[in-house]
Amino acid sequence: MTFKIAASPHAHQRRTTQQVMRWVYLALIPGVLVQTYFFGFGVYVQLALALLTAWVAEGLAMRLRGRPVAHAWQDHTAIVTAVLLAISIPALAPWWIIVMGTAFAIIVVKHVYGGVGQNLFNPAMAGYVLLLISFPVQMTSWPIPNELAQLQVSISDTVSLIFSGFTQAGYNVEQLRMGADGITMATPLDSLRNDLNHQLTLSEALSKPIFDDLAGIGWAWVNIAFLLGGLVLIKQKIISWHIPGGMLVGLLVPAAIYWLFNPDQAITPMLHALSGATMLGAFFIATDPVTAATSNKGRWVFGLLIGFLVFVIRTWGGYPDAVAFAVLLANMTVPVIDKYTQPIAYGHGGRS
Amino acid sequence: MSNDVNVNTNTYKELTWQGLWNNNPALVQLLGLCPLLAVTATVTNALGLGLATLLVLVGSNITVSLVREFVPKEIRIPVFVMVIATFVTVIQLLMNAYVYGLYQALGIFIPLIVTNCAIIGRAEAYASKNPWHHAAFDGLMMGLGFTLVLVLLGGIREVLGNGTLFDGANLLLGEWAADLRVELFSVDYPLLLAILPPGAFIVMGFIIAGKNWIDHYRAAHAEKPEKQVTRARVTSQ
Numbered sequence: 001m002t003f004k005i006a007a008s009p010h011a012h013q014r015r016t017t018q019q020v021m022r023w024v025y026l027a028l029i030p031g032v033l034v035q036t037y038f039f040g041f042g043v044y045v046q047l048a049l050a051l052l053t054a055w056v057a058e059g060l061a062m063r064l065r066g067r068p069v070a071h072a073w074q075d076h077t078a079i080v081t082a083v084l085l086a087i088s089i090p091a092l093a094p095w096w097i098i099v100m101g102t103a104f105a106i107i108v109v110k111h112v113y114g115g116v117g118q119n120l121f122n123p124a125m126a127g128y129v130l131l132l133i134s135f136p137v138q139m140t141s142w143p144i145p146n147e148l149a150q151l152q153v154s155i156s157d158t159v160s161l162i163f164s165g166f167t168q169a170g171y172n173v174e175q176l177r178m179g180a181d182g183i184t185m186a187t188p189l190d191s192l193r194n195d196l197n198h199q200l201t202l203s204e205a206l207s208k209p210i211f212d213d214l215a216g217i218g219w220a221w222v223n224i225a226f227l228l229g230g231l232v233l234i235k236q237k238i239i240s241w242h243i244p245g246g247m248l249v250g251l252l253v254p255a256a257i258y259w260l261f262n263p264d265q266a267i268t269p270m271l272h273a274l275s276g277a278t279m280l281g282a283f284f285i286a287t288d289p290v291t292a293a294t295s296n297k298g299r300w301v302f303g304l305l306i307g308f309l310v311f312v313i314r315t316w317g318g319y320p321d322a323v324a325f326a327v328l329l330a331n332m333t334v335p336v337i338d339k340y341t342q343p344i345a346y347g348h349g350g351r352s
Numbered sequence: 353m354s355n356d357v358n359v360n361t362n363t364y365k366e367l368t369w370q371g372l373w374n375n376n377p378a379l380v381q382l383l384g385l386c387p388l389l390a391v392t393a394t395v396t397n398a399l400g401l402g403l404a405t406l407l408v409l410v411g412s413n414i415t416v417s418l419v420r421e422f423v424p425k426e427i428r429i430p431v432f433v434m435v436i437a438t439f440v441t442v443i444q445l446l447m448n449a450y451v452y453g454l455y456q457a458l459g460i461f462i463p464l465i466v467t468n469c470a471i472i473g474r475a476e477a478y479a480s481k482n483p484w485h486h487a488a489f490d491g492l493m494m495g496l497g498f499t500l501v502l503v504l505l506g507g508i509r510e511v512l513g514n515g516t517l518f519d520g521a522n523l524l525l526g527e528w529a530a531d532l533r534v535e536l537f538s539v540d541y542p543l544l545l546a547i548l549p550p551g552a553f554i555v556m557g558f559i560i561a562g563k564n565w566i567d568h569y570r571a572a573h574a575e576k577p578e579k580q581v582t583r584a585r586v587t588s589q
Binding site for chain 1: 544
């Protein structure tokens, strides 16, 4: 008689990678809907392009590596990468931006390192950084919220903008980003950082029309929607609360201290929390199971590090937002974090 | 006599093979990566630095080989560095005089050839132990191998980042070379990453991967000698 002894854990939930990934992209739906409401239909075109590119790139890479192609399509990790990248880039960016970014993320960042589970860096964020440093103009041209826009962009205009650069009436993205006074409107974080650098006070900087009482118009609600999706993931035990918790603490505590000492020259903690990619980063990007730390203590450290880096780069760095850079920098430290936070197995010493 | 000639040609063949492929300073030894990654944004810069390194390498290899009997072992490294620094100074002054535009484009990376580990590595590993004509040939081949990789890397980065090839070749080769400039395509938004340092690392990684792939392919398709296998079964099953 054979007597099988398996290693612990003995009772666990049998969830396949596909099921985990499906939960992740389902939880993104509220955020995408809110994004559509404020910033138009561009995000759907970007999603379609990203998914198509990811599908082709994944198949191509698996074929080149001599592995079963269908197997890679079934685990849905490429879908999550594509979706995250598509909602991170400006909704009206030209089509080749998302195609190049997704292909780079899948082929170079994921498959060159050995495919699912082997990549050192978060594929979506590495793709994003490639695009941001190569094409800074397109990657910072976010559309302005619909309620502020002079011209409403229809679905056909959106498609036309993404593929040709102009609407059917001949406007380009730059013209669409102008407000009633003919001044191009930046994203809340971008506008704030420029104004603060130009020695404006916080209240002067916040008097621009792109801000309302909460934070930037539109951006605050997008962030809240991603927060809700993230809470669903925690409830479903798809992600643990340590990384998002650590990241928010690491961002907001230094931000609050800095703001208390410079109340008129610093971004408020509220704006930090509800602007840019804070919530998307905390709940969906930093929590990538492959490139994050593995133990709970390690996840805390990893999250804190990302949050602190976001605060530092937003406050003193050269780019308005910092989640992608912070995540990549923290990815590099994961082997060290894992080495020093390895839990002690039962019966192997430690403090008694 | 014929045997001696045979040995000699074999040595040269081996040195060529080692320098250009098997033991290529940039692809296998991974030496001298600092200039390799920093100046290869265009083919012209890459070629200029590659040729400068090649000349220094040949000169230093010959000199080190000639003085190898007189230099005490304990102070050989400072002596080698002095020899290399002398040749770098010569090259730097020559470039300053004859290819001033390129001299300015390469900037600090010309004096930094002194610290290129590929050069002192060859002095220590080969020139200090072999006769001068072998050392000279070794320097030539190692320098050529390094230059080829620089030019390849520069070419890929220039095409990706600018859509051109041989831009500014007249700085290095004289006015006639201005016609060498090829514009493969023109884009409104160049892929800046290829020009920036990260692009150099990524492209370099792919070149090394390509070399390893070719090596594996050759090893897999090489004719294997028939193996005589004699086995003695020691377990019963």
